[in-house]
C-alpha cells in the first residue's frame with residue numbers, strides 16, 4: 001500500500017517521478033526534509049491548521065490535506081494564529097460562505113505581519129472562480145498558495161513549492177478527468193468515515209455553482225471504493241458515508257457501468273461495516289432498484305436526504321431540477337411504502353427568482369405533506385455565472401426574509417412532532433463521543449440520524465449499543481442503555 005511508504009527511502013537526488021501517486025510521495029519526502037530543518041532551527045515541530053467550509057465532500061478533502069501534513073511531520077493545532085501553515089478549504093455555494101473566508105483573511109493580516117514566516121494557503125471551490133483569485137491577488141497579499149478542486153491531489157507538490165518560495169504560488173485547473181488513488185488520508189473519527197464514490201456534477205441546477213467549480217461527473221471504480229472500505233473495516237470503522245453530489249447517478253460514466261444500488265449491495269457484504277449512509281440523492285435519479293435494495297438491506301441506515309429545493313412545479317422547472325411536485329411526492333410515497341420507518345430530510349431554497357406567494361405556498365404544502373424529520377432551509381443566493389443570476393424578477397429581500405421565517409417555523413414544528421414518535425422505543429445507537437456539556441453522558445446517533453444522549457463513558461465510543469429513548473427534546477433524545485436485546489445493527 002502506498003500509505004505505508006517510508007519517506008526516508010525516497011531518493012531526493014533523482015528527478016521527481018512523472019507518474020502518480022509516486023510523484024506526490026517524492027514531494028512529501030521533500031517537505032519532510034523542510035520540516036526537519038525547521039525543527040532543528042526552532043527547537044519545535046511546525047504547526048498546521050486546516051479550516052474547512054462547506055459540505056461533507058470538502059470535509060473529506062480536508063482529511064486528505066491533514067493526512068499529508070501529518071505524514072510530513074506537521075503537528076495539528078486548532079488555533080489559526082498559532083500555526084506556521086494555515087490552509088482554508090473554501091466553499092462558494094452561497095455568498096456568505098465567501099464572506100467568511102475574507103473575514104478570516106482579514107483577521108490574519110496583523111498576525112502575519114508579526115510572524116512573517118507564517119504561510120497561508122487557500123484551496124477548494126471558491127478558488128475555481130477567476131474573480132476570486134483576482135481579488136485575492138490584489139487585496140490579500142498575505143496569501144502564499146492558491147490551488148483549486150481539480151488538482152488537490154497535488155497538494156504535496158504545491159506545498160513544497162510554497163515552502164521554498166517567497167512569491168505567491170498559484171495553480172488552478174479548469175477541469176479534470178483524473179482521479180488519483182492511494183494518497184494518505186486522516187480520519188477525524190476512528191469508527192466512521194466518509195468515502196468518495198464520485199466527484200463533480202452534471203446536473204446544472206440553474207441556481208448552483210457546484211458544476212462549475214467541481215467539474216464534470218466522474219465515478220471511482222467500484223473496486224477502488226470497495227478496497228478502501230475493506231481497509232477502513234479492518235482499521236475498526238463500522239459506519240461509512242458514501243459521498244457524491246448526486247450518488248444516484250454513480251457509475252454511469254465508467255467503462256463498465258455499475259449502478260449505485262449494485263455498489264451498495266457489494267458494500268453490504270463487507271464484514272465489519274455495520275452501517276451505510278450516503279448523500280446526496282437527486283430525486284430525478286432515485287431508482288426503483290435502489291428502493292428495493294434499501295428495503296432488504298440490514299446495513300443501510302433508515303435515513304434519506306432528498307433535497308426538494310421547492311414545492312412549485314413551475315419553480316422546479318426554472319431551477320432545472322427535472323421533476324414535478326407530484327413526481328417528488330410519489331417518490332416519497334414509494335419510499336415510505338418500501339421502508340416505513342425511513343426518516344426523510346431535505347434542502348429548500350426560498351426566494352428563487354420569480355417565486356410568487358403561490359409558489360411559496362406550494363413549498364409549504366410539500367413540507368406539510370412529507371413531514372420531514374429535518375430540513376436545511378436557505379435563502380437564495382445569486383451566484384455569478386449561473387443561469388438563475390440573470391433571470392428576471394429577483395425577489396426583494398424583505399419578502400424573502402418573511403417567507404424564510406414562515407418556512408423555518410413550519411419545518412421546526414413538524415420536525416419536533418416527527419422526531420418524538422420514537423419515544424419509549426429501544427433502538428441501536430452508534431456512540432460517537434462523550435457529551436460536551438455533561439461528562440457523565442455519551443452522545444450517539446440512531447440509524448435515522450437523530451442524536452441521543454445517555455449515561456455512559458468513553459469506553460463506549462465506536463460501539464453500537466441498545467438504548468431506550470426516554471424523552472424527546474425536539475431534535476434529540478435523552479435515553480438510557482438496555483441490555484436485553486441483541487446489539488447488532
Ligand code: SAH
Pocket residue numbers: 093094207208209210244245246280281282307309347348349378379380381382383
Ligand atoms: N448536490 C446536492 C447539494 C449541493 S449544495 C444536491 O443536489 O442536493 C447543498 C444545498 O445548497 C443545495 O441542496 C441547495 O439547497 C443549496 N444551494 C445551492 N445553491 C444555492 C444558492 N445559489 N442559493 C441558496 N442555496 C443554494
Ligand code: SF4
Pocket residue numbers: 201202203204205208209210211245246282
Ligand atoms: Fe448543484 Fe444541482 Fe448538482 Fe446538487 S445536483 S450540486 S444542487 S447542480
Ligand code: F3S
Pocket residue numbers: 053054055056057058090091092093125126210213214
Ligand atoms: Fe461548497 Fe463546494 Fe461543497 S461549493 S457545498 S464545498 S462542493
